[in-house]
Amino acid sequence: MNFFKKLNYLILTTSIILASCSSDDDAIQNLSGENNLTIEFDNSFNGDDLLLGTSTYVNGNNETLTINRFNYIVSNFVLIDAEGNEYTYPKDAGYFVISEEEEMTEVMLQNITAGEYVSVRFGVGVDREKYLQGAAGQGDFLQVAEETNMMWSWQAGYKFLNFEGSFTSPTVSTATDFKIHMGSHGSSLDNYKEVTVNFPTAALVSDALSPVVHFEVDANKILDGNTKILLSEKAVVMVDEVKSPQIAVNTTGMFRVDHVHNGENIDH
Amino acid sequence: MKNYSFLILVLTMGFYALAETGKMNPRDPEINPFYKYDYEDCDFCGCGSTGGGMGYGTVGNENFIGLRYIYQSYRSRDGIFNNSPWVEEHFNTLQLWTKLPITEKLSLTALAPYQFHNREFNDGRTQDISGLGDVSLLAFYTLVKPKMDGMYANQQTKYKHSLEVGAGIKLPVGAYDRANNEGSVNPSFQLGTGSWDYIGAVNYSIGYKNWGLGVMSTYTLKTENKKEYHFGDQFTYGLNLSKVYNTLKVDRIIPFVGLSGEVYQENESFGLPVADTAGSVLFGRLGTEISIKKISAGVNLMLPVTQNLNDGGVEARFRLGLHLNYTL
Numbered sequence: 001m002n003f004f005k006k007l008n009y010l011i012l013t014t015s016i017i018l019a020s021c022s023s024d025d026d027a028i029q030n031l032s033g034e035n036n037l038t039i040e041f042d043n044s045f046n047g048d049d050l051l052l053g054t055s056t057y058v059n060g061n062n063e064t065l066t067i068n069r070f071n072y073i074v075s076n077f078v079l080i081d082a083e084g085n086e087y088t089y090p091k092d093a094g095y096f097v098i099s100e101e102e103e104m105t106e107v108m109l110q111n112i113t114a115g116e117y118v119s120v121r122f123g124v125g126v127d128r129e130k131y132l133q134g135a136a137g138q139g140d141f142l143q144v145a146e147e148t149n150m151m152w153s154w155q156a157g158y159k160f161l162n163f164e165g166s167f168t169s170p171t172v173s174t175a176t177d178f179k180i181h182m183g184s185h186g187s188s189l190d191n192y193k194e195v196t197v198n199f200p201t202a203a204l205v206s207d208a209l210s211p212v213v214h215f216e217v218d219a220n221k222i223l224d225g226n227t228k229i230l231l232s233e234k235a236v237v238m239v240d241e242v243k244s245p246q247i248a249v250n251t252t253g254m255f256r257v258d259h260v261h262n263g264e265n266i267d268h
Numbered sequence: 269m270k271n272y273s274f275l276i277l278v279l280t281m282g283f284y285a286l287a288e289t290g291k292m293n294p295r296d297p298e299i300n301p302f303y304k305y306d307y308e309d310c311d312f313c314g315c316g317s318t319g320g321g322m323g324y325g326t327v328g329n330e331n332f333i334g335l336r337y338i339y340q341s342y343r344s345r346d347g348i349f350n351n352s353p354w355v356e357e358h359f360n361t362l363q364l365w366t367k368l369p370i371t372e373k374l375s376l377t378a379l380a381p382y383q384f385h386n387r388e389f390n391d392g393r394t395q396d397i398s399g400l401g402d403v404s405l406l407a408f409y410t411l412v413k414p415k416m417d418g419m420y421a422n423q424q425t426k427y428k429h430s431l432e433v434g435a436g437i438k439l440p441v442g443a444y445d446r447a448n449n450e451g452s453v454n455p456s457f458q459l460g461t462g463s464w465d466y467i468g469a470v471n472y473s474i475g476y477k478n479w480g481l482g483v484m485s486t487y488t489l490k491t492e493n494k495k496e497y498h499f500g501d502q503f504t505y506g507l508n509l510s511k512v513y514n515t516l517k518v519d520r521i522i523p524f525v526g527l528s529g530e531v532y533q534e535n536e537s538f539g540l541p542v543a544d545t546a547g548s549v550l551f552g553r554l555g556t557e558i559s560i561k562k563i564s565a566g567v568n569l570m571l572p573v574t575q576n577l578n579d580g581g582v583e584a585r586f587r588l589g590l591h592l593n594y595t596l
Contacts, residue, residue: 049349
């Protein structure tokens, strides 16, 4: 019995074992049916978890913020698969308030057609078309928005973003309240914006698979985004023809997908 | 806290043993106790980056059957942020292990672990999992065998070396629960990988007088499990320096120091890569083994030198191994 003979046996045995347990069919090729796709909006501030009231955050404008409210509206979700096909979520069910204080941080899109989705496009705020359907056309969403401080009044419209707290800066040494309420105003200012975000790995939907797409939402981008918005210049921004559109653009930069969980009945 | 006092006790004993051995003179310097730290590698928790890396064998024994206890301490992030809370993780493994001779050059190594793991979340919740882990079977073949010294000078060599190659299989005995892979905490909190994994190993060692130097590496090829999760392949390497002391009361005392590294490939879920699951860690290692007649006992401590596991989401703190073997 020489070494090579033994080695042959070993290789033979290993090959048999390897061959006998070929892997299952690739999951991606067998996606059929429909299921839920959950989007988790994990609110943060420049890489730190966003904690209301208790933590202070320093932004790039050298202002120190304590955040007491961080609410925003997301809407009109469109899921895009690897081939570029789009799945548009029904508009009637397509408006959601994300609210840190109310712990409303999940959007569950129901009955999504099976697929390998690689990105999502959605709106921040409420589009004009929806608003023009009148109060009756808003369905339950109107009440949700009222209860979460996301409306000025029906005539004045929705707040797309409600970001409140207090701040100090090199020129403002005592803590001063700030309020950033951004939305569309009448016919002069349409601040509804769409954003497209790519997934780092595909989200797989099928009868057996209901993924969770985990967003990291960075509230720092509101003031410290494309345009630098100084609270020391103006601490309450609501109807402002210059700053409000800048904040709307900054807000679209908050969204990034950190990771995707694929699987069934995920306890996230 | 309990764990730390235990660790300190063991360390004290270890250093005491080292200090004692320093005073001893080798009983018989003619005897060249050629030994090596065999069969480096592999996962105790059964999966991913929480592999124990304490080896398939021991320092001195050629063929044995024994019991080994391994404790591993980790912490991992519960969340995706810089200020996300840490989860404290304790991995305990009780392992039956053996190395059995088949022929003069061929041996069989088998490891059968029982795992009892625990983790504590920041909010006070805890999670426990326990049960059998993955069983490993390896065949080792000796390519270069050290020559025994004869009576005459021309039958004696200063340096003795040995080379072994091994191949084996890890069976999916340990339970794999996909739910433990979800969330943002350590994906390796499992009893087993749930997959059929294949192992290749090479061990080289060289002895000079009472000194031994061992170099070892292992590659574990992991496959997709039934739940369509695929732990990344694992490469383990190590270097060990040991010295044998012989005394009248204790046959052999073998303290050793070394380095042990582990490299992990990215995990895959449903055929898609899972972000932040690759990584590597390098441990410094310190330990000693004591043999009296057919019984040998050992202690082995591993402390991380550098690490980058799961993009910083998992931190290895230390590992402690204790074993009691009966030489066959």
